[in-house]
Amino acid sequence: MNSTLRDRIQWLLKTVSKVHSLLGEKIPAGRQKGMITEKDTEHIAQLADIAIHKEELAAFTSRFNEILEYFDLLDQVDMVENAENKECNVLREDEIVPSLSQDKVLSNVREQEDGFFKAPRVM
Amino acid sequence: MTVIIGLEIHCQLDTATKLFCGCSTDYRDDHPNSHTCPVCLGLPGSLPKTNKKAVEYALRVAKALHCEVPEESEFSRKNYFYPDLNKGFQITQYDRPLAVCGHLDIEGDDGPKRVRITRVHMEEDPGRLVHKGGADRPRYTLVDYNRAGIPLIEIVTEPDLRSPREARKFLNKMRATLEYLGVFDSEKEGSLRVDANISIQGSERVEIKNITSYKGVEKALTFEVTRQRNSIRRGQKIVRETRHFVETRGVTTSSRSKEMEQDYRYFPEPDLKPLRVKDWAEAIVIPELPDARKQRFIQDYQLSPTHAATLTGDWQIAEFYETLPVEMRASTGTATWVADTLLGELNYRDMAIRHVPLEHFKELLIIRESGGITDRGAVEVLRTLLDQVKEKGGCEAPAECIKRLGLGVITTPEQGSEDPVTSAARDAITENPQAVDDYRKGRKEALNFLVGQVMKKTRGCAKPADVNRVLTGLLSGKE
Amino acid sequence: MIPVPSIEFHPDDRYFAFLRTVSTPECGQGRLAGIPVAVKDNISTAGIETTCASRILAGYIPPYDATVVEHLRREGAAIVGKTNMDEFGMGTTTENSAFGPTKNPADTSRVPGGSSGGSAAAIAGGLVPMALGTDTGGSIRCPAAFCGIVGLKPTYGRVSRYGLIAYANSLEQIGPMAGNVTDVNRLMEVIAGYDSRDSTSLNQAYLHTPDPEIRGVKIGVPEEFFGEGVDPRVASVVWDAISMLERKGAEIVTCRMPSMAYALAAYYVTCTCEASSNLARFDGVRYGDPADTRKTWHESFQERRREGFGEEVRRRIMLGTFALSSGYYGKYYAKAQAARHHVRADFARLFRDVDVLAGPTMPTVAFRFGEKSDPLSMYLSDILTVPANLAGVPAISVPCGKVGNLPVGLQITGRWREDERVVDVAYAYEQGRSA
Incomplete structure (x- = not known):
């Protein structure tokens, strides 16, 4: 192998990158600023409509805090005007495409009523 | 006490297919779930594709309402969990709507009035729910997604309306405008839904959700004005809340839903590209309004x-x-x-x-x-x-x-028989001796009574002048 | 009636690569006539159960084929089964499958990588010559690297996503995986192309014969691709591979990619936000286990999601829900999108001077089962693969040697829409190595 490249590798491997310094390491526990509490976790679960068991709360909360602290890396990102020339107006013509048959639509449910899907009561 | 009203109007756009798939919108007389496909059922893996005609219709509305069409707009996801939502979110427009800052002129309570339009945006209609087991204690819900994905436009006004009557007038004008534009069919059941914000100046604002008829809007608002005024008179505070209009009873009721806080977690719909339709809007020619x-x-x-x-x-x-x-x-x-x-x-x-x-x-x-x-x-x-x-x-x-x-105008008597007016006049005279007597005593209004009787007998087919002539003739001459 | 041709498929699946197989799949005429192709379980197959390796979708039989599956059938391929994966694609090891982990054929005490671990193991284990994977943040390239096969994440939009059960719509692509570059290219030819049903589809066909000529190709090597977390043994194998390309006539230059500092955070914010919304539809009304109508809607839904999703899926849904919640949009989602802009800008700047970028696909070799027990350290192992997803550019992983008995992947990243070029460089490397 080319010797300059070999030197380059050695140098690169020594480069401390902010991101990679975290690789494989434990994040210090406890996020001083804006830390998520177990109560917050419960609230988030509520918002996400996912039941969470009491005994799961502590573990979820500490994981969240580790991850959210990592997300704080985004604080350094400069906001930009959405200047990209993105593709726009991807549209289709107003032309009818045959629908699925009612049988096929209902093929994945065990219970139906007069062609309706069944769902729990709302309240 | 000044009344302040703003409206959010949802109208189904009268396209042939749904907003994001090719299913037909002509579902009203059909079986439930017979106008659906992977897209409007929200089946895993399906992707939306925007209906060009729906955008064009929405732009016609924007133009007719003198709106500004921004350079770029986009669809967002409104996330909430409800069985009428096929995907757990509704595709709508949020911070970058199709059109903003327009107006519609109406004949207001105090003469001509300009009602400002905050925004016009597009969104998909949710499915239809049928609650089984009684309204008070539903046991379960039936869901039909035929309506899911029908294109809607939402038109939001500034709080410029000052009475329920004015709101009704505004709505009528809006309906007429949309129909003139050929984008809306007000006769289709459920094609219009209105949310209204109403407050008495100085008090909290109340939102009335889901009014589904034109008459309902005026009724709901009238009820609400009275309710709020009475509360204020009694020294009570108006609570900021959402209320539902119960059409059958003509009242609004507080929706004591536990989800006091709605957090819709909007973000741009990643499966759709933005819209750049300013030039398109400018090129659209709208019909006479x-x-x-x-x-x-x-x-x-x-x-x-x-x-x-x-x-x-x-x-x-x-x-x-x-x-x-x-x-x-x-x-x-x-x-x-x-x-x-x-x-x-x-x-x-x-x-x-x-x-x-x-x-x-x-x-x-x-x-x-x-x-x-x-x-x-x-x-x-x-x-x-x-x-x-x-x-x-x-x-x-x-x-x-x-x-x-036999309602043709009676002009000439049929041959061989007395003409029906004369015959009716004779009958009237015979049947109403008191009136005849009064007339002869000089009370001219008695004649009017007799004319009325003849008109009744001829079921309005005689000309009043003829009746008058025949009657006076009979009463004065032949006796 | 002419009988429909079919093949027999009875694999000895000792790696648990497949969640289910089809014993006599139909096949036909075409570019893949009679070739057994495995399909990752998050790609809809009409009539074949499709679960994303999640309990919540157990029993779901799609009434339609994904566009890529239509393409496979049209070209005569035999769809032999659905491969295991991390639930909904959320993982880097395939340990997050609700139905049990897949083993790495190179060392069965180790993970195959993920999330397309089943597809990679099926190929590396010799069960199928090619398979479809999906790549949201490295899910094709990581298992390709760990199992010693080739995997391409196409330019965003070159392969239709219609029928791919979404995890993170703006990042993911279906892509080809195979034992060699030629087969990857062949499969890519069949699955790529415009699809009117996918609004993000590019109108660009993929018809290509790989060209092994590397002379004159300028290859950039960002320093950040060899940062501290990269196992030096892996780095060394990859540098050997890059040196080989240099000997064959490529020009190598080092460069910087500063946006790498926050690319991973941007990736995880974006994918969890999108996932929190995508995974809201599994309510048991239209498919899946029926909802419990004795409970209310919210009770039933909350329990279903608690029971039906694995821990990692629940974690990501909650993270995304939090990041999108009122007051945090600007801090997380908006910043992540700005970060994506900077990543794209970095790539655009680099690609003015070089034709492709090269580096390791993964910072390490395949992990032992259970090694990455805390989620953040698992996330961090995606650092080298996520930039291509954030920018939508193509990237391929090609085997470039081993550390001990464990394969190492060389990742070649190319310009937007230049999938052909990354295939060519990978092909040049593959040819050079076997020569």
Whole structure:
């Protein structure tokens, strides 16, 4: 192998990158600023409509805090005007495409009523 | 106490297919879940693709409402969990709507008024729910996704309306405008839904959700104004809340939902590209709108502003009016007849002009105009025909109806028999000796009574002048 | 009636690569006539259960084929089964499958990588010559690297996503995986192309014969691709591979990619936000286990999601829900999108001077089962693969040697829409190595 490249590798491997310094390491526990509490976790679960068991709360909360602290890396990102020339107006013509048959639509449910899907009561 | 009202109007756009898939929108008389596909069922892996016609229709509305169309707009996801949502989110527009800052001019409570439009955006209709097991204690819910994905536009006004009546007027004008644009069919059940924000100046704002009829809007707001005023008079504070309008009872009720805080977690829909439609909007040519047509009716047909407003306030009526022969359009009689009689009778029966076979009504109008039937006779024929339409979905030809009911104008006596007016006059005289007596004693109003009796007997087919002549003749001469 | 041709498929699946197989799949005429192709379980197959390796979708039989599956059938391929994966694609090891982990054929005490671990193991284990994977943040390239096969994440939009059960819509692509570059290219030819049903589809066909000529190709090597977390043994194998390309006539230059500092955070914010919304539809109304109508809607839904989703899926849904919640949008989602802009800008700047970028696909070799027990350290192992997803550019992983008995992947990243070029460089490397 080319010797300059070999030197380059050695140098690169020594480069401390902010991101990679975290690789494989434990994040210090406890996020001083804006830390998520177990109560917050419960609230988030509520918002996400996912039941969470009491005994799961502590573990979820500490994981969240580790991850959210990592997300704080985004604080350094400069906001930009959405200047990209993105593709726009991807549209289709107003032309009818045959629908699925009612049988096929209902093929994945065990219970139906007069062609309706069944769902729990709302309240 | 000034009333402050703002409206959010949701209208189904009258496209052939849904907003994000090719399923037909013509679902109303069909089986549940028979107008669905992986996209509008929200099946895993399906992707939306925007209907060009829906965008065009929405742009027509934006243009008619004098809105600004921003350089770029986009669809966002509104996340919430409800069984009528097929994907757990609704595709709508949030911080970058299709159009903003417009207005619609109406005839307000205190004269002409400009109501500001905050925004116009597109979104998909959710599915339809049927709650089983009674309204108070539903056991489960049935879901039909035929409606899911029907294109809606939401039109949001500034809080510029000052009374329930004004709100109703605004809504009527909006409906007319949308129908003139050819983007909306108000007759389709559930094609319009309104949320209203209402407050008494200085108090908290209350939102009334899900009003589904034009009349309902005025009723709900009137109820709410009274409720809020009474609360304030009693020294109570108005609570900021969401209330539901119970159409059957004409009241609003507090929706004591536990989800006090709604956090919709909007973000741009990653499966769709943004819209850049400013140039497109500028190129769109919109048809003549109600105000312009009204001016034209006044100018071309010399109609009164009131008649012109009524006749142009509904696109179908205006269209009907303009199928009449030109010379008839300029007749006050015709205008009155269409604007007052025809619309009144339709209203009374909860019918719309589209329900009536227009050729027949045109014929009736022409017979009336040419003197072949009296006004009263024409009204009776109209009622008969409308009742037939309502019952059977169709009606006989006006000429036949006139003949069958014997309502043709009586001009000459039939040969060999006494003419019906004279015969009716004789009967009236015989049956009402008191009136005859009064008349002879010089009380002239007694004659009017007798004329009325004769008119009744001839079912309005006689000309009042003839009746008068025959009666005075009989009363004075032959005795 | 002419009988429909079919093949027999009875694999000895000792790696648990497949969640289910089809014993006599139909096949036909075409570019893949009679070739057994495995399909990752998050790609809809009409009539074949499709679960994303999640309990919540157990029993779901799609009534339609994904566009790529239509393409496979049209070209005569035999769809032999659905491969295991991390639930909904959320993982880097395939340990997050609700139905048990897949083993790495190179060392069965180790993970195959993920989330397309089943597809990679099926190929590396010799069960199928090619398979479809999906790549949201490295899910094709990581298992390709760990199992010693080739995997391409196409330019965003070159392969239709219609029928791919979404995890993170703006990042993911279906892509080809195979034992060699030629087969990857062949499969890519069949699945790529415009699809009117996918609004993000590019109108660009993929018809290509790989060209092994590397002379004159300029290869950039960002320093950040060899940062501290990269196992030096892996780095060394990859540098050997890059040196080989240099010997064959490529020009190598080092460069910088500063946006790498926050690319991973941007990736995880974006994918969790999108996932929190995508995964809201599994309510048991239209498919899946029926909802419990004795409970209320919210009770039933909350329990279903608690029971039906694995821990990692629940974690990501909650993270995304939090990041999108009122007051945090600007801090997380908006910043992540700005970060994506900077990543794209970095790539655009680099690609003005070089034709492709090269580096390791993964910072390490395949992990032992259970090694990455805390989620953040698992996330961090995606650092080298996520930039291509954030920018939508193509990237391929090609085997470039081993550390001990464990394969190492060389990742070649190319310009937007230049999938052909990354295939060519990978092909040049593959040819050079076997020569």
